[in-house]
Amino acid sequence: MKKIIMLCGLLLLTFLWGMLELKYGNGAENRGNQANVSPQENMGSGRVEETGTQNENGEQREIQSGTEGLETDESESGIRVLLKSDGYESEYHTDICLTCDKDYTIQKEDSQIRYKAGEEIQITPQSDLFAKGEVLQAFSNDGRFYFPELERAETDIGYEGSLEIRKTDQGLLLVNVLPLESYLCGVLPSEMSEAFLLEALKAQAICARTYAMQQQESGRAEEYGADLDDSTSYQVYNNRRHGAKTDQAVKETAGLVMMMQDGALADARYYSTSCGLDLHRNLSEESVFAAFLQEDQISSVEAEEPFYRWKTNIQLVDLQEKTEWEKIENLQVAERNEKGAATCLEITGQRKTVEQDEADADQTVTSEEAVQKIETEEVTEKIIGEYQIRQFLALADLVITLQDGSTREGWQLLPSAFFYLQPVTEGDILTGYDVYGGGYGHGEGMSQNGARHMAEQGEDCETILKNYYGEIELVKYSS
Structure with missing residues (x-):
């Protein structure tokens, strides 16, 4: 009887040893094979997971799937900042190069991929990372993300929190999620x-x-999945x-x-510099505002700032070349708010129009035909909004002279909407306007x-x- 019991025990131990060998014996070998995969090979098809094994077809399979065990980001209740493209030109990116100063994780629809600190990845709308979904998330424990190819004043600044990269028809949206x-x-x-x-x-x-x-x-x-942009x-x-x-x-x-x-x-x-605004005065009248800008005795803490007073000149021929106006006959600030900012600019003159028969509306018009159909009409139009006014007047390629004598060129906006116009003529012909202004920014x-x-x-x-x-x-x- 004792022999039978000993034999059963020996068989049981043999069985258990076989199971352990089956489970762990090949593991070191698998890890060894994975360690020999070159970085270049890793970059070929997304990145080889550190915990991955291969299926029967030799393809890499991700062990960690679904959401269980995935890293999470505690800043989800924070603020969502859309990071715009180079020079803040667009909300959409054609491609994104990112890295992190700590180990980091890219979370896909149902799985995650781990990357080492300093390892760069390039993401495009065609990336394999989007094979199972249109949203990627990047996380790191206490790490900062970097975008080596993103143009900013200083390019080596890290981004805390997590990232969300969304594939759209227009390109990639990049959102930084972090505590306020x-x-x-x-x-x-x-x-x-x-x-x-x-x-x-x-x-x-x-x-x-x-x-x-x-x-x-x-x-x-909201349409960009963000609260604001950068x-x-x-x-x-x-x-x-x-x-x-x-x-x-x-x-x-x-x-x-x-x-x-x-x-x-x-x-x-908030904004950069005021022109000495007085909250207790109504400066909405044209003559009152012009007199205000000309005063020498205004008590203002900003009186010595270069942008406190500035001037420039608008040549109508320059403005006409950049717009659809054939001839501008008059520019006039039609409305100001109580602080004195121009909110409505009235333009009178001859505007270019192209007439085309209704029957030809869907047909292609050659440049020669188009020229023959151009006519002008006398119109008065209004530009509404301080930003739009500043943008329109800056089309004239202005040189802005500040009160300290320095100049600024190439601006896409007039420094502020706190200005008045003074006509410049040659004989009886209006050629432009001298612009006298103050402050820098919207003034709110x-x-x-x-x-x-x-x-x-x-x-x-x-x-x-x-x-x-x-x-x-x-x-x-x-x-």
Whole structure:
């Protein structure tokens, strides 16, 4: 009986040993084969997974699938920033080159691929990564992502948080998802100089935080899967490297936003330089505003700023060459807001028109035929909006002279809409306008240079903000 029991035990041990060998014996061999795959081969078909094995056809199979065990990102409840293409020209990228200073993971529809720190990958709409879906996510534990080929003022700035890359018919959308406070640390040095005093930087941090939360509520960038983008269309992000003082300003104001008396977020727009705006004066009348810009006794903390006063000249022939106007006979600011900014520009003159018979509307017109059909008509048109007015007048290839005598060229916008026009004639013929203006930016909310000078005079951030936004309260938001 004892022999039978011993024999059964021996058979059981043999069986267990066989199972263990089957399970682990080939593992080292498999890992050895995988270690010999060259980086060039890895790049050929997406990247060979570190935990992968091969199926019967020799194709790489991903062991980790579905969502269980995948890395997650704790910043999902933060802010979503659309990163625009080179020079902020487009929302869409033709390709994206990325890397990370720590090991990182690309999560696909139902699986993930791990990459080593410093390893670059190139993603295009045709990449195999999109084989099973149109959205990729990139994560790293405490790492920063870098885009070696993305053109910014400083290109070696890392991006915290996670990335979302979405394939569309127009190209790739690239969204950075990160906590709001981390985002602000990337905004501050891009929007205000580290050389400014701390109280001015703290005022800027509160403005930027309030503005970002407004954009989250507005849904303005929803079509791109974002809350805002990283350009001047919203507020500039990660164009300049972080600074100790800008980070300190964000930290010392953590969570603080501006609230109006009715409990709504304040309109937290800001701009570079004012022209000495007086919130207690109505400057909507043309003659009143012109007299205001000509005053010498205005008390303003920004009076010595180069953009405080500026001038330029518009040649009508230049404007006509860049537009559909055959002849501009008059330019006139038709409306201003109470601060004095031009909000409506009236243009009178002869506009080019091309007439074509209805029967020929769907036919191709040769250049010779088109020239024969061009006529002109006397019209008066209006350009509405301070931005649109600044854009239209800048078509004349302006040279802008600042009050310190320096000049600026090649601008796509007039410095501000705080200007008035003075006709220039040769005999009885109108040839253009001298433009006298002041300030730099849209003129709404806080002047950044004004905040700088107020801080230099000893004012704290709350006093600075109330000077520009009126009856606001600083409230700590709860996420």
